[in-house]
Amino acid sequence: MNNDIYVVIEHLRGQVADISYIMLAAGRDLARETGGKLAAVLLGQNAQALAENLAADQVLYGENAALAEFTSDAYQQALAGLISENQPRAAFFGSTTIGTDVAGTLSARLNIPLVSSCSKISDGMIVSQICGGKIMAETKLADTTTLITMIPGGYKPEQGRGGPPEVKPVPVSVADLKVALNQYIEPEVADVDITKEKVLISIGRGIQTADNIELAQALADLLGGAVSASRPVVDQGWLPTSRMVGKSGQRVKPKLYLALGISGAPEHVEGMADAENIIAINIDPGAPLFDVAKYGVNVDLFDLIDPLIEAIEAAK
Amino acid sequence: MTHILVPVKLVPDLVEELQIAGSGNALDMTWLRLIISEFDDHAIEQAIILKERSGGEVTVIAPDQEGMDDVLFTAAAKGADRITKLSGDFGEGFNNHALARAFASAVEGLAPDLILTGVQGNNDLDGSVGPCLAEYLGMAYVGYVAGVSLEGGKAVIKKEYPGGLIAEMEVALPAVLGIQAAEQPPRYVAVSKVRQMMKETSIVEIDAGDLDPSGGLDVSRMYLPEAAERAEMLQGNEKEVAARLVEIFKEIGVI
Numbered sequence: 166m167n168n169d170i171y172v173v174i175e176h177l178r179g180q181v182a183d184i185s186y187i188m189l190a191a192g193r194d195l196a197r198e199t200g201g202k203l204a205a206v207l208l209g210q211n212a213q214a215l216a217e218n219l220a221a222d223q224v225l226y227g228e229n230a231a232l233a234e235f236t237s238d239a240y241q242q243a244l245a246g247l248i249s250e251n252q253p254r255a256a257f258f259g260s261t262t263i264g265t266d267v268a269g270t271l272s273a274r275l276n277i278p279l280v281s282s283c284s285k286i287s288d289g290m291i292v293s294q295i296c297g298g299k300i301m302a303e304t305k306l307a308d309t310t311t312l313i314t315m316i317p318g319g320y321k322p323e324q325g326r327g328g329p330p331e332v333k334p335v336p337v338s339v340a341d342l343k344v345a346l347n348q349y350i351e352p353e354v355a356d357v358d359i360t361k362e363k364v365l366i367s368i369g370r371g372i373q374t375a376d377n378i379e380l381a382q383a384l385a386d387l388l389g390g391a392v393s394a395s396r397p398v399v400d401q402g403w404l405p406t407s408r409m410v411g412k413s414g415q416r417v418k419p420k421l422y423l424a425l426g427i428s429g430a431p432e433h434v435e436g437m438a439d440a441e442n443i444i445a446i447n448i449d450p451g452a453p454l455f456d457v458a459k460y461g462v463n464v465d466l467f468d469l470i471d472p473l474i475e476a477i478e479a480a481k
Numbered sequence: 482m483t484h485i486l487v488p489v490k491l492v493p494d495l496v497e498e499l500q501i502a503g504s505g506n507a508l509d510m511t512w513l514r515l516i517i518s519e520f521d522d523h524a525i526e527q528a529i530i531l532k533e534r535s536g537g538e539v540t541v542i543a544p545d546q547e548g549m550d551d552v553l554f555t556a557a558a559k560g561a562d563r564i565t566k567l568s569g570d571f572g573e574g575f576n577n578h579a580l581a582r583a584f585a586s587a588v589e590g591l592a593p594d595l596i597l598t599g600v601q602g603n604n605d606l607d608g609s610v611g612p613c614l615a616e617y618l619g620m621a622y623v624g625y626v627a628g629v630s631l632e633g634g635k636a637v638i639k640k641e642y643p644g645g646l647i648a649e650m651e652v653a654l655p656a657v658l659g660i661q662a663a664e665q666p667p668r669y670v671a672v673s674k675v676r677q678m679m680k681e682t683s684i685v686e687i688d689a690g691d692l693d694p695s696g697g698l699d700v701s702r703m704y705l706p707e708a709a710e711r712a713e714m715l716q717g718n719e720k721e722v723a724a725r726l727v728e729i730f731k732e733i734g735v736i
Contacts, residue, residue, distance in 0.1 A: 234648075268608060269611070270615060272696060273616035280606065281607065294706075295604055299499050300604075300704075304698050304699070304701060314608070347649040348649050351646065363735065390735075413641040413642070415644060416643070420734070444712075457712075458712035460712050461711070462722055472723040473727075
């Protein structure tokens with residue numbers, strides 16, 4: 166094993182995902198500890214140009230027609246070969262719809278450990294957030310190559326931008342694929358584009374029933390904004406997917422993000438952490454969103470909404 | 482006939498207060514309330530939707546954790562044909578690699594065509610169960626799935642990407658799919674129906690033998706997040722808080 170740190174670059178339809186730059190920032194912290202090089206691993210077809218802004222010592226570029234679009238088994242095969250042959254000290258993947266598919270299977274295939282949900286490297290320790298952000302865990306690098314999946318929060322994407330780095334082509338072999346991409350299905354055209362709203366009244370599990378959404382809508386109407394939601398509300402079918410904020414939903418940066426009954430799991434925070442003013446209203450004093458918000462109110466939201474509506478009406 | 486297997490596990494109920502064990506590197510399990518992982522609940526729902534749409538049989542399999550019997554009888558009440566429990570040392574904490582190995586050894590005798598499990602659990606630290614299970618069984622894995630249909634020897638799935646983008650993929654069977662969301666919310670079943678299942682059905686037990694936790698992690702420390710950057714908490718009764726919020730709305734220019 167050597168001391169190098171790999172960062173598996175995520176890209177989709179010609180765009181490098183922000184998590185890739187965040188991983189490079191974390192990888193730089195870890196490489197400083199191990200004394201190795203920071204290598205970005207870029208897989209694709211005609212994708213070399215995506216290496217341009219990667220703040221890595223080196224880009225290992227694996228080109229193959231089967232890697233033109235992401236599929237879990239093509240990526241897994243390519244990376245299993247690369248990692249077992251070169252044995253880096255650690256390899257970062259996004260804790261994303263792309264990275265987790267690959268990191269988990271590689272861990273089992275190569276029998277090496279996987280540390281998930283890392284938000285920060287601190288003094289060489291891998292700091293993870295589990296239990297919806299309510300528990301932190303610190304893990305050391307193992308004696309073998311350690312795989313790490315990364316969530317946003319501890320670094321800004323700008324910290325991982327730089328370059329252009331040296332690009333080194335590496336051979337990758339991919340065969341007998343069991344997964345194939347048929348097509349991409351574009352998101353439905355939304356009645357409201359929540360990424361463009363200045364005010365979002367965002368609702369979570371705490372809203373309890375579909376009927377209660379009208380309370381949030383009343384607030385949104387008064388403040389000239391729209392209602393958005395965390396995943397559980399959308400999974401219940403109470404609001405369309407286009408209103409979902411978070412990992413699989415939209416990333417929003419409104420002037421005001423008023424969160425009603427949203428606990429603040431990392432998957433949700435990922436979509437709204439950059440909002441200018443976050444106010445969290447939650448009955449649970451331990452809700453992780455209070456660690457992200459500027460202002461917090463620890464009350465039953467149903468006790469607060471009516472007085473709040475009255476106060477806004479009086480102030481207008 | 483299509484046989485769909487659904488491995489599930491229990492996770493901490495995050496509504497409850499979580500505490501760290503005296504060892505300083507694990508959750509305190511003493512008072513921990515465990516509930517079915519919500520994504521596993523979606524996996525059960527998706528399996529039953531597939532069965533209702535195209536026929537087949539659904540088996541739900543789970544480690545022998547305290548409170549699991551209720552979860553399994555609830556699954557039976559929802560429409561699972563068989564409920565199975567892995568007996569083994571699942572009392573204290575166990576990692577997902579060990580659980581995936583235990584599932585894999587049991588799966589060999591069950592010969593499923595498709596395995597659906599939750600894409601993650603809230604306490605996953607060594608990765609989630611699905612990808613490990615797929616690899617131990619030599620099957621393909623695709624996660625973040627929010628829609629499955631079966632066509633010939635393939636599953637046609639909808640995989641979620643950020644921003645609402647969906648990738649439609651074909652996966653050769655047998656395969657393991659990590660379910661993010663079922664095509665409809667998990668159905669509700671009346672307690673009376675669950676009780677009826679307790680009388681009419683029995684849980685099949687499979688011995689998981691000794692657990693093999695290799696590939697898991699050596700955690701140095703667990704702790705509650707430090708509240709260094711905590712929000713300014715607004716105090717007072719509802720009227721006072723509402724008045725303060727209006728002031729803040731004015732300061733930031735939304736009123």
